[in-house]
Amino acid sequence: MIDPLSIFLLLLSASTPILFAALGELIVERAGVLNLGVEGMMITGALAGFAVAYVSGSPFLGFAAAATGGAAVSLLFAVLTQFLLANQVASGLALTLFGLGLAALFGKPFEGVKAPPMIPGPFRINWIVWLGLVMVPLIWWFLNRSRGGLILRGVGENHDAAHALGYNVRLVRIGAIAFGGAMAGIGGAFISIATVLQWTEGMTAGAGWIALAIVVFSNWTATGVLVGAWLFGGVTVLQLRLQAAGVKVPVQLLSMAPYLATIIVLVLISARQKFSRRAGGAAPGSLGQNFHALR
């Protein structure tokens, strides 16, 4: 009755915002930085992208602006945590609150207007969905097969050792934070430009927090992030489809399903990896710790 292909197509666009945000946060956390401001960067990107898309008439310029906007607010976090050595958890939470407020303020002139339509990509799937799919192997390759990825991981695992080897810990981390901001910005803009086509305050509605959770449960791997985002998006879409088809399953159970299924599967994945690879789990060794070169 419900054909799997249509579910898969819905899943792709439903999971795109969290996929972008989670891939960005993956890089940030692998560099040893815990940025809880994902929601704030997403909403900033959602507004910046929408505003530019509306004014210029080009959705693609909008996405470029979203990446810039997300990266710009994330640099505030970078200054606080990398130069002023502020607590990362508190700074990240502040970034979320700041982003939500800032976007609400500057978003006032853009309320009630509509974004320009997007030209669909191959197979009538949105270009940004394709971009998200391409980013997964790219990030996997970068982290596991490239020199740059090795340095980034080194900085995240043990910043003192990386520093002793002559790597600029601060610079690597600022780069990672800006990349995370840009990715979160694109994820947020996908909601405003491609899904809703309008700007409304608070429109990301907690997607950033789900992205954060997916990074942890994915055991800090790109493939894990993809599985998590698809699973969450997929079960969300499936449960709504089952409701629409009038299947007699308690709706509360269906609504709960995306969260439950995502947690169970990702816990299973991370448990397996934990036992097979190394003790102490896959969390980057210096995650959430500030680095000071004089220590």
Next chain:
Amino acid sequence: MKRRTLLASAAAASILTLAAPAFAQDEPLKIGFIYVGPVGDGGWTYQHDLGRQAIEAEFGDRVETTFIESVPEGADAERALTQLALAGNKLIFATSFGFMDPVMNVAAKFPDVKFEHATGYKRADNVATYDARFYEGRAVMGTIAGRMTESNKIGYIGSFPIPEVIQGINSSFIHARKVNPEVEMKVVWAYSWFDPAKEADAAAALLAEGVDVILQHTDSTAPLAKAQEAGAIGFGQASDMAAFAPSPRVSSIIDDWSPYYIKRVGEVLDGTWQSNATWAGIGDGEVVIGEITDAVPAEVKEEALALKEQIASGEYHPFTGPLNKADGSAWLAEGETASDEDLSSMNFYVEGITAAIPQ
């Protein structure tokens, strides 16, 4: 003697100075609002905030309003309400169903503060409730939906399975079926008042089921955007959502709280405010039908407007028998209309809707 007069006049003077501020009534009436969403949501909260602005425009310096936005339903609401009461607000509007118990708790602690709770059913000496008969507007939307659907499947995105939402589903379905006996209704619950991404997914799920008209009881424009992609139609909810006119948005239900807010603030100012339950509809101007666009054929538009007039004048009640419940049991006999008590506790679908309400 002299000394005594001096004392007496001093006493009189001090009494005068003490009494002066209270006598002069210079203090404006402080009015607080708590909103469930951001004022820029373009829907439910936006409309309440227009009501707040209407109060300021009407009473000017005699009132002072403040609001707290994006207050989650639950314990946080109690904190926000207490904060407003402690800040000296003498009239507080709580504008979401889920604020009901927090309002009751805080109202018990501040007997001299008057509370107005939207869409709830619990009252006290200092707690009044107010609501709009959205189902009247839904009857008009349902008529348009029934005429416009080609697949004979209409979809409804529900927020939470509470009476207010269930009335809307039933009312739309009854009137869609009245003009098109083949109509089927698909219902999806989003379990949120405002979550654009989820509302978009819900709309996509309905469209994939073959639905070509979408009604929504959630506040974002995401379902309209999805409807447009698929060539389906929908309706503005809470506010006009005119950016999506003439299609997919072919009409809308607009909540206009201003008349009620102005009336109640006036009553507090002249001391005649009383706790009661107000339930106003199209006839009172609280539920407004947004412009029906040219995407709708002229005769359908005429039919919808005629129904609107009948409801406004009180000549027709959207829940008029014969009507059965979904389980087949009798509800309203021929010509009988539903009582307000029946409506405000509605927890069943009418006959013809095959889905089940989450209990």
